[in-house]
Amino acid sequence: MTPNEGAMVAELAGRHWLRGDQIQTMAAAAHLDVDRYKVAGLDENGHPRPESMGERAADAVGWMIVEDGPAGYVAVRGGHPRCAAVGLYQAARFDHAWVVITSHRVAVLRLRDLQNTEEGAVEEILEQARQERSLGGALRGLGKIVKTSATEFVKSARRPPLTERPQDAVLDCPFDVPRQVLHSIVRWKQPMVPEFNGGPRFVQVQFTDDSWARLKTDQAGLTALTGAQQ
Incomplete structure (x- = not known):
């Protein structure tokens, strides 16, 4: 980000x-x-869990247990799939995403490159794989995604930065909630991982529905969101 x-x-x-x-x-x-x-209601990858009684019973207690470890850091915690933290985190999954706070709203805004055709193609491939519900369909879909991503990577490497092509920039808003839904934003550090000058920084965004999400930003972003300088 620049x-x-x-x-x-x-x-x-x-x-x-x-x-x-x-x-x-x-x-x-x-x-x-x-x-x-x-x-609760989502697996570790953020996908919906089967709606069995056993899964619901496990979720009722399991979602409150937060564990960071070798398998990865918990990035989102919440009591149900529609909690604010899930919406925030999923909205920040694309490149060129920004958390924006106004006097009335908290949102994720992102710049979308009109010349980048990968995102729509990948969504279409995933939908086809979901409809087929078969291992063969999933493998074919994975192959198409790899091919599409590789093709787009080559194309994007040849393009000037989006800031030099303002005519290709479109603003999307995948997350937008009232300001009062936000409880606080605090600094978060990855356990046992040192921080370096110019390296990434992290925040934990906490909402009034008792959910939270952790995001990666930079030093300027950390200062803007929390006031922390170091």
């Missing part, structure tokens, strides 16, 4: 999203590199 990208997000937000509101805080955001969900 200051130029942040300025582009703010400019597009003023034209298409703010509707008279004012940005108070904004920060680049991304998923943890290795993450797990601890959410």
Whole structure:
């Protein structure tokens, strides 16, 4: 993320999203590199669990137990799949995502590159695989995703940065909730992992429904969201 990208997000937000509101805080955001969900009704990858009585009983207690370990850090905790933390974390799954706080709203805004055709193609492939419900269909879908991603990677490497192509930039808002849903934002550090100058920083965004999500940002984002300098 660059200051130029942040300025582009703010400019597009003023034209298409703010509707008279004012940005108070904004920060680049991304998923943890290795993450797990601890959410009732979802598995560790954030996918819906089978609706069996046993699963529901396990969820009733299991979602409250938060464990960070070799399998990955818990990135999202919540009592149900529709909690605010799940919405926030899933909205930050794409590149060029920013957490934006105004006097009335908390949102994730992201820049979408109109020349990047991968996202729509991958969603279509995944939907086809879900409909087939077979191992063969899943494997074919995985092969298509790998091929599509590789093709898009080659194309994107040849393009100038999106900040140099403002005509190709579109602002999406995959997460938008009232400000009062936000409880607090605190700094979070990965256990046993040192921090380096210029390296990533992390925050834990806590909501009034007792859910929280951890996001990766940079030093500027950490300062903007929490006021922490180190």
